[in-house]
Amino acid sequence: MDTVDSIIRNALREDIHTGDITTRAVIGEPRPATARLIAKEEFILAGIQVAARVFRMLDPATLFTPRFTDGARCAPGDVLAEISGDDAVILQGERVALNLLQRMCGIATSTSRYVAAVAGSRAKIVDTRKTTPGLRVLEKYAVTVGGGSNHRAGLYDAVLIKENHIAAAGGITVAVTRARAFIPHTMKIEVETENLAEVAEAVTCKADIIMLDNMDNSTMSQAVAYIAGRALVEASGGVNLETVRGIAETGVDLISVGALTHSARAVDISLLLGGA
Numbered sequence: 001m002d003t004v005d006s007i008i009r010n011a012l013r014e015d016i017h018t019g020d021i022t023t024r025a026v027i028g029e030p031r032p033a034t035a036r037l038i039a040k041e042e043f044i045l046a047g048i049q050v051a052a053r054v055f056r057m058l059d060p061a062t063l064f065t066p067r068f069t070d071g072a073r074c075a076p077g078d079v080l081a082e083i084s085g086d087d088a089v090i091l092q093g094e095r096v097a098l099n100l101l102q103r104m105c106g107i108a109t110s111t112s113r114y115v116a117a118v119a120g121s122r123a124k125i126v127d128t129r130k131t132t133p134g135l136r137v138l139e140k141y142a143v144t145v146g147g148g149s150n151h152r153a154g155l156y157d158a159v160l161i162k163e164n165h166i167a168a169a170g171g172i173t174v175a176v177t178r179a180r181a182f183i184p185h186t187m188k189i190e191v192e193t194e195n196l197a198e199v200a201e202a203v204t205c206k207a208d209i210i211m212l213d214n215m216d217n218s219t220m221s222q223a224v225a226y227i228a229g230r231a232l233v234e235a236s237g238g239v240n241l242e243t244v245r246g247i248a249e250t251g252v253d254l255i256s257v258g259a260l261t262h263s264a265r266a267v268d269i270s271l272l273l274g275g276a
Contacts, residue, residue: 003137008054010134011096023091033087033273035094037080037101040268044112045072046145047104048081050138054097059089070108070145080269087273094271102266103135104142110264111146114244114257121248123255126151126234130258139261151256159183162192163213172198176205190234199223203230212252213237220250 037051045068052064062085068074083090114125125148131139140150152158161175169175172191179189190209191202196219202210203226210227212220214237224233234254235247247255 004050004053005057007134007138008050008057008096008100011099012054012057012093015096016092020088020092023088027087027091030086030088033085033090035083035090035271035273037083037097038270038272039074039078039080040076040270042073042075043105043267044108044146045074045080045105046070046108046142047101047138050104051081051097051101054100055083055085055089055093058093059085061085062089062093074105083271090271090273098269098271099266100135100138102269103132103264104138104145105267105269106264107139107142107261108146109267111143111148111260113241114255114260115147117241117244118248118255121245123235123248123252124149125244125260126254126256127260128236128256128258128262129154130262132261143260146260148257148260149254159187159189160192160211161189163194166192172201173205176202176207192236193223195219196223196226199226203227207231209234209254211236211256217246217250220247220252224251 048066048068048070052066055062055064062083064081064083066081067079074080111125118125127140127143127148128151143150152160159179161179166172166175169178176189176191188208190211191207192211192213193199193202194213199210209232211234212223215223220235227233232254233252234256235252236256239247239255239257240259244255
């Protein structure tokens with residue numbers, strides 16, 4: 001909650017700064033008001049309590065009543081929540097609440113489409129670190145609401161030896177050896193590979209997870225057969241809704257999709273003052 005509050009506080013500071021000039025000029029003294037959050041298209045809801053927190057941080061007396069919970073499939077015209085409080089508070093919180101809610105819903109909705117596309121396969125859809133700076137915790141939560149899974153949270157919680165690490169260390173074997181000597185025994189090591197020779201080396205080094213980076217489906221199928229359960233297999237690169245099913249059918253365990261967070265379109269939600 002502290003991280004979420006910090007995100008909201010910074011967003012409110014950015015938007016309101018020294019004061020809401022328009023609201024102060026047009027409305028003057030705050031007055032009691034009601035508002036509704038209304039869906040304008042179909043989407044998976046994610047972040048409704050984040051939106052609630054925006055208004056409550058501005059004024060704890062604000063009443064925010066959700067009509068749906070995260071994970072619900074919403075349709076055009078659905079009232080997502082009702083808000084009661086000072087009109088100035090509602091107007092000041094409107095854009096920040098909508099920005100966060102619309103983005104999170106967009107990510108959850110996009111994720112749900114990828115998850116549906118690989119249904120029946122063994123593959124899990126996972127996110128990446130390609131998130132909006134400062135919003136990672138919210139965006140990764142939205143991925144889980146959409147049915148996806150989280151990859152590592154950051155550089156601090158898992159080892160992922162990528163192409164540049166391998167080049168800097170002098171090879172996969174030396175990189176894995178150094179990593180294993182450095183980390184606790186409970187932490188896994190993942191290695192990025194670009195061809196079957198590197199896959200073989202990663203297997204020999206006993207990597208826990210082997211990433212197949214930008215390989216075609218035929219090569220990935222060969223890699224999966226060679227690894228034969230000795231490590232988890234992750235596919236990465238060139239993943240979209242048109243390609244993800246074919247990738248899943250190669251037998252990989254994980255498919256990482258940067259587009260879940262870096263390219264998700266914010267959904268259309270309106271906040272309207274007034275009664276029903």
